[in-house]
Amino acid sequence: MFKRELFSAGHEALREDVGAFLEAEIVPHHDDWAASGHIPREVWRKAGAAGLLCRTVPREYGGVGGSFIDSVVIIEELAKRRISGLLSFLQSDIVAPFILKLGSEDQKAHWLPGFCSGETLGAIAMTEPQGGSDISGLKTRAQRHGEGLLLDGTKTHISNGSAADVIIVAARADDGAPGQQPAISLILAEAARPGINRTRIAKSGMPALDTSEITFDNCLVPSGNLLGAEGMGFVYLMTFLGIERLALAIYAQASAERMLRDLIADCDARKGVEGTVLDFQNTRFSLADLYSACAVNRAFIDNCIKVAEAGRPDPKGACIAKLRATDCLRQIAALGVQYRGAAGISGESGSRATQDMVDSAVQSVWGGTSEIMRDVIGRGLASVL
Numbered sequence: 001m002f003k004r005e006l007f008s009a010g011h012e013a014l015r016e017d018v019g020a021f022l023e024a025e026i027v028p029h030h031d032d033w034a035a036s037g038h039i040p041r042e043v044w045r046k047a048g049a050a051g052l053l054c055r056t057v058p059r060e061y062g063g064v065g066g067s068f069i070d071s072v073v074i075i076e077e078l079a080k081r082r083i084s085g086l087l088s089f090l091q092s093d094i095v096a097p098f099i100l101k102l103g104s105e106d107q108k109a110h111w112l113p114g115f116c117s118g119e120t121l122g123a124i125a126m127t128e129p130q131g132g133s134d135i136s137g138l139k140t141r142a143q144r145h146g147e148g149l150l151l152d153g154t155k156t157h158i159s160n161g162s163a164a165d166v167i168i169v170a171a172r173a174d175d176g177a178p179g180q181q182p183a184i185s186l187i188l189a190e191a192a193r194p195g196i197n198r199t200r201i202a203k204s205g206m207p208a209l210d211t212s213e214i215t216f217d218n219c220l221v222p223s224g225n226l227l228g229a230e231g232m233g234f235v236y237l238m239t240f241l242g243i244e245r246l247a248l249a250i251y252a253q254a255s256a257e258r259m260l261r262d263l264i265a266d267c268d269a270r271k272g273v274e275g276t277v278l279d280f281q282n283t284r285f286s287l288a289d290l291y292s293a294c295a296v297n298r299a300f301i302d303n304c305i306k307v308a309e310a311g312r313p314d315p316k317g318a319c320i321a322k323l324r325a326t327d328c329l330r331q332i333a334a335l336g337v338q339y340r341g342a343a344g345i346s347g348e349s350g351s352r353a354t355q356d357m358v359d360s361a362v363q364s365v366w367g368g369t370s371e372i373m374r375d376v377i378g379r380g381l382a383s384v385l
């Protein structure tokens with residue numbers, strides 16, 4: 001839809017390979033997986049064998065030592081096909097980097113090869129039933145107990161939560177001094193440990209994605225499962241959320257471009273007495289506004305990608321990218337129903353348009369809501385003067 005300068009011939013070849021894999025192995029089955037709320041385990045292994053997982057992980061840990069732009073290509077190809085089940089970037093660009101950057105040599109050697117091959121699945125658990133926006137208010141505890149740590153608490157809406165073999169759990173190490181933030185630790189909890197219970201959550205948005213509640217009831221893990229330094233979890237989460245939010249912005253932007261392209265085509269094809277729906281000035285004006293917003297967002301996001309690729313990720317830029325891309329996406333999704341008339345809610349085109357509406361609602365919630373993006377951007381305003 002827009003001219004871009006990010007991709008080499010190698011990236012374009014990767015795009016073709018990824019597209020061919022998704023068309024052959026994912027698209028034909030995706031409706032069934034949306035109905036069951038998860039994808040079969042075997043699909044992750046196939047994705048690993050096809051080179052879709054953890055491309056930025058170095059070769060010594062089973063990856064291909066690729067760059068962030070490889071991930072960008074994969075995220076975009078998933079979004080172009082409305083794929084919600086195999087959200088490989090959760091594993092590749094959100095969970096794996098915590099282990100790669102914070103893990104001990106043993107932890108990296110133990111977990112990363114399986115992450116790359118698809119033999120092992122990871123999840124990250126921050127959100128709790130009483131609220132996900134305020135991470136410093138989380139209640140799950142990780143208390144010292146002999147040589148180990150006792151985990152107690154509940155996490156909710158955790159992606160890949162039921163299937164994951166290992167869960168990075170954000171938990172309170174202590175309550176902090178009065179008026180101060182609690183100390184939060186990140187802990188690798190193997191899913192097979194006693195005291196862990198998982199329940200899949202039924203949901204309408206991103207339906208093929210396994211989204212689960214996980215309870216930890218006196219779950220004992222060795223203290224060697226701490227990821228990074230004890231009590232430093234809040235700092236780590238804030239640092240890594242930047243790349244998570246950029247990945248989510250990239251997914252939202254590619255979804256917005258796909259939906260806008262389809263909507264323009266459908267408006268152009270729908271003929272009435274006075275011409276097509278695209279001939280109405282009102283339609284053209286609002287689609288022109290959204291096309292312009294998409295164009296500006298594309299330029300901004302591609303710049304964020306370049307900066308991240310150069311090893312200088314910009315957390316605030318990622319918040320702006322996520323806020324703008326998801327806002328635009330939701331507007332396109334709403335018009336996607338309205339401008340198709342009754343066909344926006346019935347038949348094949350209607351089920352796609354209404355699914356786009358619910359899927360787009362997820363985008364402005366997960367990884368930090370739009371209100372939280374505005375809060376982060378707003379709090380830093382004085383520093384831009």
Ligand SMILES: Cc1cc2nc3c(=O)[nH]c(=O)nc-3n(C[C@H](O)[C@H](O)[C@H](O)COP(=O)(O)OP(=O)(O)OC[C@H]3O[C@@H](n4cnc5c(N)ncnc54)[C@H](O)[C@@H]3O)c2cc1C
Nearest residue numbers: 124125126127131132133157158159365366367368369371
């Ligand atoms: C499909 C899906 C997958 C997810 N995957 C994961 C995952 O893998 N791991 C994980 O940890 N979490 C995951 N989440 C949870 C997600 O990150 C949270 O839903 C999100 O952070 C918001 O938290 P909440 O739902 O508890 O809303 P709340 O925090 O309860 O917020 C409710 C409302 O209040 C607003 N609000 C809250 N605080 C403020 C404030 N300070 N100022 C203004 N408004 C405010 C919010 O914007 C929102 O509109 C997932 C969610 C979904 C839908």
